[in-house]
Every structure is written in structure tokens, then in C-alpha cells.
Amino acid sequence: MTTAVAAPFRFFSLQVVRTLRLGPSLVRVTFGGDELREFCSDGCDQSLSLFIPAEGRTEPRVPIELGDGWWQAWRELPDDVRAVMRSYTLRALRRDALGRTTEIDIDFVLHGVEPGATTPAGPASRWAARAAAGDRVLLLGPAIADNRAIRFRPPQGTDLTLIWGDETAVPAVSSIVESLPAGTRARVWLEVQHAADIQDLVTEADAEITWFVRDQEGAEGSPMALGTLREAQLPAAERPYVWIAGESSCVKQLRRHFVGERGIDRRSVTFVGYWRQGMTEEQLRAAE
Structure with missing residues (x-):
């Protein structure tokens, strides 16, 4: 099964390693997985697409085996099957001695998860608030360090x-x-x-x-x-x-x-x- 999408981006199958509550509205989720060895980014504001399981499911359903046709096939999946996609920025990554990525951090904003909240939490907030080690996700991210999803690029000579x-x-x-x-x-x-x-x-x-x-x-x-x-x-x-x-x-x-x-x-x-x-x-x- 191929997980390639369109270079320099590809899918990565990951699992939660640990979580850290940063404040009332913020939680950091650390992800790991063997496929992260191919994850590359040199950007400070690297954009990512995260796919979490639909409510009541444990695996994110995305038809990545279809290659470039995954997007339309994913949209056509039933609501109770289709993985939830949300956009995030990379907070940090860690590498081993060979320079291969071993872990990445993503910080989630939690809306509506607190008791008595006036606005109900969305699926990503609900997932992040209860995320635990071993939970599985898919990540659409970069396989090339310098890619178009990095936007912080101060011009030469910025003072x-x-x-x-x-x-x-x-x-x-x-x-x-x-x-x-x-x-x-x-x-x-x-x-x-x-x-x-x-x-x-x-x-x-x-x-x-x-x-x-x-x-x-x-x-x-x-x-x-x-x-x-x-x-x-x-x-x-x-x-x-x-x-x-x-x-x-x-x-x-x-x-x-x-x-x-x-x-x-x-x-x-x-x-x-x-x-x-x-x-x-x-x-x-x-x-x-």
C-alpha cells in the first residue's frame, strides 16, 4: 500500500506518545512512529493536516491506498466513517543521532471542553482533551525540509x-x-x-x-x-x-x-x- 500523495508531502501513520496540559485552553500532544523517520521540516510555522478517527472509532479512515485520488474518495466516505481532518502547525520535532525525526509535538487549542461551556467542543478539541498514549492518527506532512507549507520567510536584510x-x-x-x-x-x-x-x-x-x-x-x-x-x-x-x-x-x-x-x-x-x-x-x- 502506498502512502505517497504529492511530493514533497506524504501520509504518516502515527500514535500518541504522551500529552501535556499547557493551560486551560492548550494541550500538547506528542506523536511518534516508525514512519516519522521520513518526516522532514526546517520551518518554524510548518503547516500539517491531521486526521483523527470519527467519533466512536479508533482508527482514522482515509483511503490513502488510492494515491492522488484519496481526497475525493475521503470526502465521499460516510460521516460516521470518514476521519476528521484539521489543520495545525508543528510546534517542535526531535531527531536521533542520524538526523531522523523520532517525535513531533502539536499543540491543540481546546474550545468548549470545560464544564458549562456555552459553545460545544468540536471533534478535534474533544479528541485532544482525552488523547492517550497509543491513540492512532494519520498525518499529511512534509517529506522535504523546505516546502511550500512553510510561510515564515523574512527577506534578506530584514532589520x-x-x-x-x-x-x-x-x-x-x-x-x-x-x-x-x-x-x-x-x-x-x-x-x-x-x-x-x-x-x-x-x-x-x-x-x-x-x-x-x-x-x-x-x-x-x-x-x-x-x-x-x-x-x-x-x-x-x-x-x-x-x-x-x-x-x-x-x-x-x-x-x-x-x-x-x-x-x-x-x-x-x-x-x-x-x-x-x-x-x-x-x-x-x-x-x-
Whole structure:
């Protein structure tokens, strides 16, 4: 059975190794498996597609044996059989002495799993909240280290890096910030639901990191950082680079600020809508 899709991406059959609760809204799931030896990525915001079992099942059903025809065949599977697909970013990977990947971490945002939640949890949140060692998943990820699903690419000569992300982008932002070399000037704004979701980020860069907590401010549907950014005196820079990711409408507002109000070259702004308010990933794919 072939697991190839379209180079440089392929399917990896993995299982949960362990989990770690990072805060009220965040849980880290570590995956392992022999097939990870072929997993390659050099990106800080590497995008991945994760397939988890349908409710009540233990194995994710994806007809990967059909090669390039897997996508249409997967969509045609019955709802109670078809594996649930969700998009995530790689938080970290670990390699053995030969440079082969042995484990990867993915951080999940948990929505609606707490008692009394007003919005019911989606299938990925429910799965991640109860994930245990041995649980099986499929991952569609890179077999080539430099691939098109890596978006953080500051141009040569960048002298100021500006980053915004909500809780869905915290894993990518954390990886980016930790990778910045000494001497890099960076200003970072992160938005999370609870104060306990704030994480300590270690970096050699000259990075000023500001966290916004939504349950303290009561802000919904707009980037809490926007007012702060409009008032901020940013360091002078000739070649700034901006990376923005999170809820689509917030990303658009912040992009307009950086390009329209700050005058930053739009070619130096990377913006990614990880999700859209009020829409599931299935609805978002259908709309697109």
C-alpha cells in the first residue's frame, strides 16, 4: 500500500506518545512512529493536516491506498466513517543521532471542553482533551525540509520582525521566536483566552513580547493588539517584515494596519487565516 500523495508531502501513520496540559485552553500532544523517520521540516510555522478517527472509532479512515485520488474518495466516505481532518502547525520535532525525526509535538487549542461551556467542543478539541498514549492518527506532512507549507520567510536584510497571533498561532509564534538569532529585533503580540495560557518563551533575539488575555478584557471578534499597535512607537527600520496568523478577520484588520497605516511594503507581510469566526473547518473548505 502506498502512502505517497504529492511530493514533497506524504501520509504518516502515527500514535500518541504522551500529552501535556499547557493551560486551560492548550494541550500538547506528542506523536511518534516508525514512519516519522521520513518526516522532514526546517520551518518554524510548518503547516500539517491531521486526521483523527470519527467519533466512536479508533482508527482514522482515509483511503490513502488510492494515491492522488484519496481526497475525493475521503470526502465521499460516510460521516460516521470518514476521519476528521484539521489543520495545525508543528510546534517542535526531535531527531536521533542520524538526523531522523523520532517525535513531533502539536499543540491543540481546546474550545468548549470545560464544564458549562456555552459553545460545544468540536471533534478535534474533544479528541485532544482525552488523547492517550497509543491513540492512532494519520498525518499529511512534509517529506522535504523546505516546502511550500512553510510561510515564515523574512527577506534578506530584514532589520525588524513584527509578529501577531491568537491562541491558534501560539505554537508557530513560539517556534519562530525561539529560533530568532541573537541581534534580531522583534516585537511580538499574542492573544489567548486565559492568563494561565501564557507561556514563557526563551529566545536569543531582542524580542519584546506582549500577551493579551481575552477573559480579562472581554474582547471578542477583533484583535486586542490593534489599539496598542496604533499607539505604539515601533523601532525605526528600513526593511521590516510582518508575520500575522489567526482568525481571518483579525488577520485582515492587522494587515490593513501594517500596510495602509504603517506603510510597510505588502510584499513583506505574510498573513495566514488559520480559522474563521463562526465556521467549522469543513464549512470553511466548502466556502473556499
